[in-house]
Amino acid sequence: MTKVDLKRKGRKLIIKIIFLLFLLLIWWLLYKIHFWPAWLFPSPRQVFKTLIKGFANHTFIWGILISMRRLFIGFGFALLVGSFVGFLLAKVKIINETVGFLVLGLQTLPSICWLPLALLWFGLNEKAIIFVVIMGSIMSMTIAMESAVKNIPPLFIRAGKMLGVQGWQLFCHVIFPAILPSFITGIKQGWSFAWRSLMSGEMLFITLGLGQLLMIGRQLNDMSQVMAVMLVIIMIGIIFDKLIFGVMENSVRRKWGLK
């Protein structure tokens, strides 16, 4: 990164921080003039305190760990199976005409609609919620992989063949690296579907996790808990979307010269 780039980044960061401080100020002012009653609209300080307390007494940490575990199992499965099916969809015509049609149909179903079915099949337990996470992201992973494979420039395959790739080498050294940029974008999108499905699932049926912490806040009429948990959920979203996937995406795109 050049000096100018760093400077520009620094400037952007400062603008963002100032804007956030400004929002906090407005929040605090609204609280101060009692625009809404305090139990509906807590001060930034209260929410911050709840946040610290949640981490100090480990309830938030457990909530995060439980939710993350579900997310990793569910999305991990969707990632593996979805990518594999997507690859087949791109390569085998008859599978495309049958399974492809099914995937497109099922993709239109909002993932939370799978919950009643999951509850009946698996009961009120971990399996049901993981099932919802899987169904929420597997179609999108499948479709992302299919289009990534279909869009590989044939020239790369031919060049690979002329340079003597054989069997698996074609997949490992040509096809996989060729789809990587669109595949990472697909993972990023699939992850956000999985994350949304998980949160809706956790809020609808009582079981530990961040979604439930949110609902507990509501039941206890504890607005600062609701807001604190929302902040945690936002932070996790930002960490994955912007930091982990964003950095992966950028580094690949820079290598390719797509930026």
Add this chain to the structure above:
Amino acid sequence: MRLQVKNISKKFKAKSNYVGALDQVSLDVKSGEFICLLGPSGCGKSTLLNLIAGLEAPDQGEIYSRGKIGLMFQEAALFPWLKVKDNVGFGLKMQKVHRPEIAEQVDKYLSMMHLSAFAEAYPHELSGGMKQRAALARTLILNPDLLLMDEPFAALDAQTRERLYGDLQKIWQETKKTIIFVTHNVREAVCLGDRVEVFTARPGKIKKEFKINLSRPRNLNDVAVAQISNEIMQELKEEIDKVAAEMADYKKHQND
């Protein structure tokens, strides 16, 4: 390496009918020869190279060749995810050659192509001419007996192209490879080839062969090159006119 192409024909399936790409093409190339295939675009030149390279199979006819074949495309087709040095070493890596050996060979071919300073660069950081040189290094490193080049310089600016003509003739003289070079540029063909094969419009047939007995290295602006180019141009023009007429006809049909 000797190459014999005997009565090759190839058709492609279009929407409703078949398009003849090549019709009864025969070609005999001696070891160490530099052949240029010249023809209007769409006459089946790339198809012929793909058939010789074994990327596609002919409908009729036979191709005899022994030895390794390298093919270079019109676009450099470098892998954008690999550094220049890894692109050049790609073929050796696929053959599981030991790493130090690969590094040594890569160095050699990069310096031959004046690309040593760009070993660590990614393809998108190279100019068009540098990309083609990297692609040539990537092909030559596998030491092919027959080098097929499909309009490799067509997308480059005139200056870069002229420099590459010089480089290519030098490499050819040093390595004694057999080269088949496809182009639609008459002067380019005369400047490079021992023989120039002029193709008809689609379906491609060899219309006429010209032997070019000029001393090397040749330059694009040599008087002799210009003279012979003129002669060949007469031959080629008929075919280009045919393509133009076909296109006009096609447009008219669309407008009707």
